[in-house]
Amino acid sequence: MAHILLDFDAYKHNLEYLGSKLGDISKLMVVLKDNAYGHGIKKIAPLAAACGIKRAVVKNISEAKKIMDFFDKVLILIESSPSKALVHEKLIYACDSLEALELFPPQCYIDLKLDTNMHRHGILKEQIQQAFEIIVKRRLNLVGAFTHFYSADMLRSDFFVQKKIFDETKITCKHLTQKYNLPPLCFHSRNSSAILRIQDDFDDDFARAGIASYGYCDLPSEFGTFDLKPVLSLWAKKICTKHLKKGDVVGYGASFIANEDMTISSYDVGYGDGLFRQNGINNTSTKQGLEFLGKMSMDCFSVKSTEEYICVFDDVSKMAKHFNTISYEILTKLSPYLKKIVTYQTKS
Numbered sequence: 481m482a483h484i485l486l487d488f489d490a491y492k493h494n495l496e497y498l499g500s501k502l503g504d505i506s507k508l509m510v511v512l513k514d515n516a517y518g519h520g521i522k523k524i525a526p527l528a529a530a531c532g533i534k535r536a537v538v539k540n541i542s543e544a545k546k547i548m549d550f551f552d553k554v555l556i557l558i559e560s561s562p563s564k565a566l567v568h569e570k571l572i573y574a575c576d577s578l579e580a581l582e583l584f585p586p587q588c589y590i591d592l593k594l595d596t597n598m599h600r601h602g603i604l605k606e607q608i609q610q611a612f613e614i615i616v617k618r619r620l621n622l623v624g625a626f627t628h629f630y631s632a633d634m635l636r637s638d639f640f641v642q643k644k645i646f647d648e649t650k651i652t653c654k655h656l657t658q659k660y661n662l663p664p665l666c667f668h669s670r671n672s673s674a675i676l677r678i679q680d681d682f683d684d685d686f687a688r689a690g691i692a693s694y695g696y697c698d699l700p701s702e703f704g705t706f707d708l709k710p711v712l713s714l715w716a717k718k719i720c721t722k723h724l725k726k727g728d729v730v731g732y733g734a735s736f737i738a739n740e741d742m743t744i745s746s747y748d749v750g751y752g753d754g755l756f757r758q759n760g761i762n763n764t765s766t767k768q769g770l771e772f773l774g775k776m777s778m779d780c781f782s783v784k785s786t787e788e789y790i791c792v793f794d795d796v797s798k799m800a801k802h803f804n805t806i807s808y809e810i811l812t813k814l815s816p817y818l819k820k821i822v823t824y825q826t827k828s
């Protein structure tokens with residue numbers, strides 16, 4: 481059966497590498513949103529915990545419930561019904577507007593999501609005072625504040641502008657926690673690219689690593705090279721082998737025509753499993769360089785091979801480039817139905 485292999489040693493290596501940038505691996509929050517970027521949230525959570533990770537970030541409460549046993553704290557990025565939020569000491573909700581602050585139930589643990597120019601969502605610098613007033617009035621448990629960088633992977637000054645705004649808001653938040661006699665807050669701002677850019681200047685309490693923990697980096701080469709290893713590989717199993725005569729066609733639309741007698745096999749992965757579709761005109765190839773023949777079907781593809789198993793990819797960078805997209809998209813599109821198997825280096 482088609483399956484995904486998850487390389488525990490690669491994952492551990494990436495977490496330790498990122499942790500070394502922060503000086504302490506327990507300052508690293510692992511981002512497990514969207515089924516752990518397609519890797520399988522339930523498989524990845526215990527691996528992260530085994531590496532000493534204490535905090536995770538997820539998209540919603542349904543993801544949080546799947547993994548909260550493995551961590552001390554879980555940050556939930558999007559709560560679409562704040563008034564119905566589950567109050568639990570492990571669950572922290574990102575709160576991105578004054579309106580939402582009026583809705584979360586009393587005692588609920590929240591992090592203020594601060595808008596530092598990304599203009600997607602978040603509380604503005606000018607609204608912080610008002611936010612604290614609502615928090616105190618409504619007896620919410622404010623535990624942290626964070627922001628998100630929109631260009632940490634680019635050669636632009638915007639990163640520094642955002643960082644400066646966040647540094648200023650941190651000071652404001654510190655004054656306000658003292659004024660209202662609230663416990664000190666945990667601050668975090670850096671995503672993968674911003675973590676990789678650290679040069680002894682890490683000044684937050686935590687950082688949030690998504691894509692780099694899975695082994696990918698989108699920083700241009702000007703920033704240097706980084707020691708990351710892809711965690712996921714996709715494998716397909718042979719369905720059957722066919723012997724073609726010159727002129728025989730393969731698949732929908734007959735877009736592949738054998739130019740000689742050849743032996744091919746079909747394998748059990750297709751675009752229905754979340755793989756980007758090979759359209760028969762501009763196809764790419766598998767890890768071993770076997771070109772996909774013709775149009776990919778929903779549940780299978782054909783290549784010139786008779787192997788029992790084929791590695792479709794163990795590094796999605798090539799496919800991302802081919803489809804003019806980013807590694808994040810290739811990974812998160814993978815079907816949650818694909819079976820996942822964790823591999824450990826055999827100890828000699």
Ligand SMILES: *Cc1c(COP(=O)(O)O)cnc(C)c1O
Nearest residue numbers: 511628671672688689690691692
């Ligand atoms: C997705 C996300 C991250 C992780 O980003 P990467 O670039 O994958 O490291 C961090 N913080 C927030 C708020 C996110 O939404």
